[in-house]
Amino acid sequence: MYKTPQIIEFNKIGSSQLGFITVAEAQKNVPFKIERVYWTYYIPQDIIRGGHAHKKLQQIIFAVSGTIEFNTEDIEGRKFDFVLDSPNKGLYIPKLIWRDIRFSHNAVLLCLASEQYNEQDYFRDYTEFKNYKND
Ligand code: TYD
Numbered sequence: 001m002y003k004t005p006q007i008i009e010f011n012k013i014g015s016s017q018l019g020f021i022t023v024a025e026a027q028k029n030v031p032f033k034i035e036r037v038y039w040t041y042y043i044p045q046d047i048i049r050g051g052h053a054h055k056k057l058q059q060i061i062f063a064v065s066g067t068i069e070f071n072t073e074d075i076e077g078r079k080f081d082f083v084l085d086s087p088n089k090g091l092y093i094p095k096l097i098w099r100d101i102r103f104s105h106n107a108v109l110l111c112l113a114s115e116q117y118n119e120q121d122y123f124r125d126y127t128e129f130k131n132y133k134n135d
Pocket of ligand 1: 050
């Protein structure tokens with residue numbers, strides 16, 4: 001049974017008077033050891049990014065600013081859509097999830113990743129992804 005993507009609500013420490021802090025800690029509220037952090041920004045509003053899946057990589061993705069929409073599909077064809085519209089919402093994406101991503105004009109995506117960057121870990125061809133079975 002493959003895992004499916006899901007929203008994780010992270011705690012907000014603080015108040016609307018003073019502002020908030022949200023914390024991600026490996027193997028506490030993040031279910032893997034964080035090997036890499038990257039952020040994506042200045043994405044034009046009409047651009048669709050993603051268009052790939054990963055063989056091994058797990059991620060938690062935040063919209064630290066703006067709104068980010070995900071259309072996902074797992075290797076068994078289950079489709080789920082998600083909207084990140086608050087900095088304390090993380091989208092957990094297990095391995096083997098195809099995703100398309102749309103950004104609002106002011107969006108900044110922050111990703112916590114379980115592996116270092118490796119282009120060999122990507123499926124960039126949808127048909128190749130759908131034909132893959134690793135068990
Ligand atoms: P990609 O993961 O396809 O981004 P998105 O899901 O936002 O469309 O990566 C875009 C390009 O950046 C691709 O050429 C690979 C490169 N890249 C790195 O070199 N290192 C990294 O850690 C990441 C995430 C991407």
